[in-house]
Amino acid sequence: MSHGIPKILEQNSFDLTPYEDLYKYFHAHPELSLQEKSTSEKVAAHLAQLNAYEIHTHIGGYGLAGVLRNGPGATILLRADMDALPVQELTGLPYASSVTMRDADGIEKPVMHACGHDMHMTCLLAAAETLAKTQHAWSGTLIVLFQPNEERGGGAQAMVDDGLYSKIPVPDYVFGQHVMRMRAGSIGSRPGTIMAAADSMKITVFGRGGHGSLPHQTVDPAVLAAHIVLRLQGIVSREVDPSDLAVVTVGSLQVGQAENIIADRAEIGLDFRTVKLETRQKILSAIQRIVEAECQASGSPKPPIFTPTRRFPPTDNDHNVADALAVSFGQHFEEQFDGDTPRTNVSEDFSNLGRCRDLPCCFWLFGGIDPELWDRVHGDENSSEEIPSNHSARFAPAIQPTMKVGVDALCLAALTFLRK
Ligand SMILES: [Zn+2]
Numbered sequence: 001m002s003h004g005i006p007k008i009l010e011q012n013s014f015d016l017t018p019y020e021d022l023y024k025y026f027h028a029h030p031e032l033s034l035q036e037k038s039t040s041e042k043v044a045a046h047l048a049q050l051n052a053y054e055i056h057t058h059i060g061g062y063g064l065a066g067v068l069r070n071g072p073g074a075t076i077l078l079r080a081d082m083d084a085l086p087v088q089e090l091t092g093l094p095y096a097s098s099v100t101m102r103d104a105d106g107i108e109k110p111v112m113h114a115c116g117h118d119m120h121m122t123c124l125l126a127a128a129e130t131l132a133k134t135q136h137a138w139s140g141t142l143i144v145l146f147q148p149n150e151e152r153g154g155g156a157q158a159m160v161d162d163g164l165y166s167k168i169p170v171p172d173y174v175f176g177q178h179v180m181r182m183r184a185g186s187i188g189s190r191p192g193t194i195m196a197a198a199d200s201m202k203i204t205v206f207g208r209g210g211h212g213s214l215p216h217q218t219v220d221p222a223v224l225a226a227h228i229v230l231r232l233q234g235i236v237s238r239e240v241d242p243s244d245l246a247v248v249t250v251g252s253l254q255v256g257q258a259e260n261i262i263a264d265r266a267e268i269g270l271d272f273r274t275v276k277l278e279t280r281q282k283i284l285s286a287i288q289r290i291v292e293a294e295c296q297a298s299g300s301p302k303p304p305i306f307t308p309t310r311r312f313p314p315t316d317n318d319h320n321v322a323d324a325l326a327v328s329f330g331q332h333f334e335e336q337f338d339g340d341t342p343r344t345n346v347s348e349d350f351s352n353l354g355r356c357r358d359l360p361c362c363f364w365l366f367g368g369i370d371p372e373l374w375d376r377v378h379g380d381e382n383s384s385e386e387i388p389s390n391h392s393a394r395f396a397p398a399i400q401p402t403m404k405v406g407v408d409a410l411c412l413a414a415l416t417f418l419r420k
């Protein structure tokens with residue numbers, strides 16, 4: 001029976017050229033997290049013009065959802081994210097962004113769709129059109145959801161907290177996708193955890209400032225912070241089970257302003273990734289224990305302050321849903337589909353859309369790297385320089401076949417559970 005799905009797609013595939021133009025538009029007009037105003041207006045206008053969707057805007061900020069009610073059956077939610085990053089684009093593309101915006105601190109920043117969310121929105125709009133045109137072939141309710149603020153990890157939860165599921169039907173299944181540094185045309189998923197959990201925090205530790213020539217009258221926060229940074233490296237290597245996955249990274253370290261002054265505090269910016277909740281808890285307490293002990297060892301005059309800045313849950317694919325999708329994807333994409341794609345340490349807040357109601361979720365990754373470039377340099381020692389990854393200033397997905405795969409995958413996921 002599921003052999004019918006690729007056929008529905010084949011018979012209803014249409015020219016994606018207008019969507020390639022739409023993609024270039026989104027790419028040239030990126031907006032930072034929590035400021036996706038004109039992006040969401042553009043999405044809403046495009047959805048409205050399909051004349052099939054009931055549209056709900058301003059959910060949890062600039063979030064929006066379109067609902068297509070098409071008879072009895074399951075309710076499926078397909079999700080795309082909309083925000084861009086404070087990155088100065090260096091792709092040299094004719095449709096490159098030259099946009100700048102003020103960030104949350106009022107500082108003017110260059111803005112770029114360096115994570116491919118422009119591709120996600122375009123694919124979801126094209127899928128929305130495909131599924132609206134094929135209503136005769138399926139039955140049920142389709143939700144297309146456009147989420148703000150993925151990069152800071154807050155958008156999905158903000159939509160839920162703003163009463164998302166009192167405005168739109170509660171879905172039976174929740175789906176999402178991400179374009180990645182993989183060969184364009186390829187697509188992968190896996191049952192169980194596909195993306196790690198991520199936590200970020202700022203840690204402030206205190207010293208006692210003074211003259212650089214009189215260290216004995218001070219408590220030097222630079223030395224204190226240095227000990228902490230080194231000691232933190234022991235968490236993953238000495239405390240986490242080697243068969244488990246964890247990463248602890250100190251990404252920023254700020255102490256003082258001048259060469260000859262001992263500062264009175266240091267700020268450590270830290271990020272860690274885990275797959276298991278127990279491991280997350282273990283790392284959190286290890287960080288706290290180490291920081292507090294090093295402060296005591298240095299004679300710090302005040303207890304340290306821990307400020308969590310971001311929290312992404314792990315992205316766990318429901319086993320039954322992932323198995324059903326693997327059948328559809330395998331039939332359609334054939335050997336381009338990998339049903340056992342490696343888990344990644346990149347993180348997503350996607351699953352917050354399902355976690356709040358215990359809804360089964362499934363997420364997949366699709367390739368965006370020009371196949372010719374990929375085949376030429378993948379596996380070379382320097383391939384990481386030549387093939388930029390997400391968040392790079394040179395991240396530039398090949399529009400096709402990337403887009404076609406993203407559109408087909410969304411339609412396949414919906415039709416797997418909605419087909420007549
Ligand atoms: Zn990103």
Ligand SMILES: [Zn+2]
Nearest residue numbers: 115116117150
């Ligand atoms: Zn992203």
